[in-house]
Amino acid sequence: MSVKGSIAPIEYTQFNHHVEWDALANLQVAEPEWQYSASIFQAFLPPESVLVGECWQIEKDGVLELLRQLNPKPNLDININNGDSLGLWACLRAYNDEFADIVFRIHAEFVIEGGRFTPSQFAGHLVIDRIKEEIIFFQMYVPNGTLNFDAYWDTVGSELGYCPQMELCTGTLPDHVEFTTSITQEEAERALILCFYNSVQISWVSLEAALELAPAQQKPIHVVLLDGPLFDESC
Template sequence: MNNSASLEVHAHWDPIADATYNLHKDSPENIVLFDLSPNEPVREYKGNAFNAFLPASTVAVGDVWELDMDSVIPFLSQFHLGATGKLRHGQKGAFACLRALSPDYADITFRIHAEFTLATRPNPDWKPGSDRRRQVDLARFIPSQYAGRLLINLKTGVICDFSLALPPRNSNVDINDFEYADMVFVPRMELLATPTQTSDDIKWKDVITPEAARRRLELKFYKFAEIDWLPLEDAVKKAEATQRPIHAVLTWGPLVDESC
């Protein structure tokens, strides 16, 4: 990337708007702990910072590659310095997909699984030389995922557009405190640059839809996403037609993210 060009990125982080158990406000301590806002509302990134989202070798449209979490986490630290890719549970990692390509531009879609350690405390069972952690998590903020996009001018090496956001659906975050947990809704948590170029007027040579790119990323995290899930009514009809049993799964939230 062109390191002489920089990009200003704004961070937006709305308060918790809804919750199952209202853990975030069940004590004065938790009210303070979960009253969250961006660590840096505005940050300027040099061009080479965005190398974190680029492939190590040549790829074709539709190809997926793994991202180095150590290079990605500095972006999430704009939200909170407790950003980490070391999830306690669930599917870790980050992947990107080349969604569209022209002679002059490349459009990359990416997905990140990360969380935030809001506070820690000393581990009473820790001893020098032991394999126990010296600090244990006191409180954590666990987003369902971060979905993002990068638009690059291949001729100049300049980043034209960048965004990274928590999908704005209900129950999109887990919060943990003193081993208690809650599912909450955060309407907006986003890193957003002011674009210098949009993809609307770009004539792509090769392209897949945003939905297809997101699907390829989803499959990198969850093998079971290959299952052809059916609504109950359709499953009943298919079971009757094929004389096969129904395997029903009841979940409290989506299966294909880290929110529950």
């Protein structure tokens, strides 16, 4: 099975290191296209039967092999880790007699010359033909965002930035599939993020809303000031 890989030039960094640091300035995909055995995608399958909405851990070796198509030195034991950053998780989003639809989330980094490059996350989508036992569609990518990666230059320090595309992809999504059982993409993504961050379980509200709710519920106000996102690794 042929998988295409893409890394677009970095468009922005906070301290302009994508211009001054050669490893960022010249960041590019290791292999634009690579042939894999279909067995590599078994890493994303559950070890036992699961229900829609249930999550399971992804097998590391298969993921590392795929990530090497983007960069030869992937690392799943990322340096930015406050105790809830590590992991590779998948969730069964939908299925019927013919197809299974799986979404996943992976946290990884790449060792590059002079430092390391940590995407916010690798989001992913896998569709399997259950009858033919074939991969119909596979995509693993870094989502867009104002900032979607963190980097560390050994001689200078930390950096934040935006890369418009970092992706592995093969196949085509089937059209007009009616699933027997399903949850929404948003529900699947929330199930996955709960596998990583305890902070997601908190009902965050704006300061204005808190000032209204606190007297009514007779609860104190806890104010948290953030300079980056809570729900990915881009800070």
